[in-house]
Amino acid sequence: MKITGINLDVIWKNKEANFRNIEQALESQEADIFVLPEMFSTGFCMEASEVADSHEESLSFLRTMAKEKNAAFCGSAPVKQEGKFYNRMYFVHPDGQTDFYDKRHLFSFSGEDEVYTPGKERVIVHYKGFRILLQVCYDLRFPVFARNNDDYDMIIYVANWPxxxxxxxxxxxxARAIENLCFVFGLNRIGTDGNDLFYRESSHCFFADGKEIAVKEGNIISADPDLQELLEFRKHFRFLDDRDHFTIKL
Known part of the structure; x- marks a missing residue:
């Protein structure tokens, strides 16, 4: 399976410009999954009442792209639903079917927790034989939440990480790849945002042994995770059998 991400210089609070830039960047690309950064349509913005989707603008764009490219698309966007704001990560299948995960760990350092509502569910998507855990940026600092209970093969992190x-x-x-014996695809944005925070290129895809498997060309990062290779690795190194067992209370 091929997974491709865009190191996108997200235009601050400009959905249409970001949609155009994404279309142009992916015009000649082919993949099974395309990944976009956290809040790919607006930037990591705390003015939720100004920028949040109330008519599924970002989701509609993802569905259009998924249909055109016959591929899955994922990334997060600010969303307003029933009077609350969420940092929502979508995973849109080629047929338009949609899974979503609302960011659980909100970045209090920036005041995200005062604006957005935390998610209540851990979400694993099934796609082309892979079980994929959806995670957003600050979630990365909380390994218990991402602990592999033999229920996923890959984690996708989307981020705005300065x-x-x-x-x-x-x-x-x-570390998440090594400790969970899984693939980890982490996609960060690039450029400078509306808060004058700079983001350098720092996207990666790691195998379960911690080795980089991504190839980068311009602002495109791609990897070809091999599920059979992962299963063989887990069969030989049965570290997950010795993991601690606990219940996460959300």
Whole structure:
């Protein structure tokens, strides 16, 4: 399976411009899954009442792209639903079927927890034989929430993770892959946002042993995770059999 992400320089609060840039960046690309950054249509913005989708604008775009490319699309967007705001990660299948995960760990350092409502469910998507755990940015710092109970094969993280903390982002991505014996695809944005935070290119795809398997060309990052290779690795290194068992209370 091929997974491809865009290191997108997200235009601040400009959905149409971001939609156009994504279309152009992917015009000649082919993949089974395309990944876009956290809040790909607006940037990581706390003015939710100004930017949040109330008519599924970002979701409609993803569905259009999924149909055109005959591929799955995922990324997060600010969403307003029943008077509340969510940082919602969509996973849109080629036929338009949609799974979504509302970001559980809200970034209190930026005030995200004062604006958005945390999710209440851990979401695993089934696609082309893979079981995929959906996670958003700050979730990466909380390994218990991502603990593999033999229920997934890959984690996809979408993020707006600034350059000044990018080393932590990269080390934690690798750690999640090693400790959970899974593929980890972490997609970050690039450029400078409306808060003058700079984001350097720092997207990766790691195998269960911590090795990088992604190929980067321009602002495109791609990987070809092999499920059979992962299953053979787990069969040989049965570390998950010795994991601690606990219940997560959401």
């Amino acid at each position: 350059e000044k903390r990018a080393d932590a982002w990269e080390h934690l991505l690798k």
